[in-house]
Amino acid sequence: MNQPLLRVDNVAKRYQRGVFRKTTTFSLNADFQIEEPCIVGVMGPNGSGKTTLFELITGSNLPSAGRVLVNGQDIHQVRTRERDRLAVHYHQSYQVRSFQKSKPDFMLAHAGGNAPLVHLFDEPQFNTQDGYIGFMLDFFQKLKRSGKVVFLCLHPNEPYHIDILRQSCERFVFVQKGVVTEAPDFDTLTRDERVRSYLGALAPAC
Numbered sequence: 001m002n003q004p005l006l007r008v009d010n011v012a013k014r015y016q017r018g019v020f021r022k023t024t025t026f027s028l029n030a031d032f033q034i035e036e037p038c039i040v041g042v043m044g045p046n047g048s049g050k051t052t053l054f055e056l057i058t059g060s061n062l063p064s065a066g067r068v069l070v071n072g073q074d075i076h077q078v079r080t081r082e083r084d085r086l087a088v089h090y091h092q093s094y095q096v097r098s099f100q101k102s103k104p105d106f107m108l109a110h111a112g113g114n115a116p117l118v119h120l121f122d123e124p125q126f127n128t129q130d131g132y133i134g135f136m137l138d139f140f141q142k143l144k145r146s147g148k149v150v151f152l153c154l155h156p157n158e159p160y161h162i163d164i165l166r167q168s169c170e171r172f173v174f175v176q177k178g179v180v181t182e183a184p185d186f187d188t189l190t191r192d193e194r195v196r197s198y199l200g201a202l203a204p205a206c
Contacts, residue, residue, distance in 0.1 A: 003072035011066035030180040041169030042153040059083040082111035087118035120151040
């Protein structure tokens with residue numbers, strides 16, 4: 001039986017403060033899997049946990065619980081310099097994020113691949129005036145055709161952002177207050193009242 005390309009297995013991240021009496025200031029919980037190459041649209045308010053989710057998937061942030069499996073391999077048990085052979089996070093300017101680890105690299109496994117299967121684009125700065133959008137959307141499709149999973153995180157503030165998500169993505173993830181909710185298509189996503197409230201005037205008519 002083939003492994004899912006990505007399995008986010010009951011992953012939790014808790015940020016706490018205090019030494020003797022710890023208080024949780026923010027928590028994120030996610031549990032989903034992606035079996036086949038696709039483009040996943042990601043939305044949610046600022047501070048909801050979207051970037052934290054991406055960092056957990058790529059191994060640059062340590063989970064408080066759970067595992068992230070890329071093609072069956074736990075990315076947090078892979079040597080830090082090789083984690084981008086499984087998943088890579090491009091943060092706005094497309095600079096790769098740094099990695100956290102709980103063990104020395106010599107105690108961790110080698111990556112099972114040579115090129116990332118999961119590509120996460122965190123709020124790319126699309127500009128309608130420079131022709132960059134078409135190039136990037138073609139690139140996302142090329143990655144999908146080559147067997148990859150693409151996450152496209154946008155914070156919609158223009159109607160064309162909604163068009164990009166609707167036309168490019170097959171499935172969706174909405175993150176709000178650390179809660180990760182899946183939707184199998186755009187129509188299902190935008191029937192969620194939380195999503196409609198988040199989109200405001202940009203929400204499509206029912």
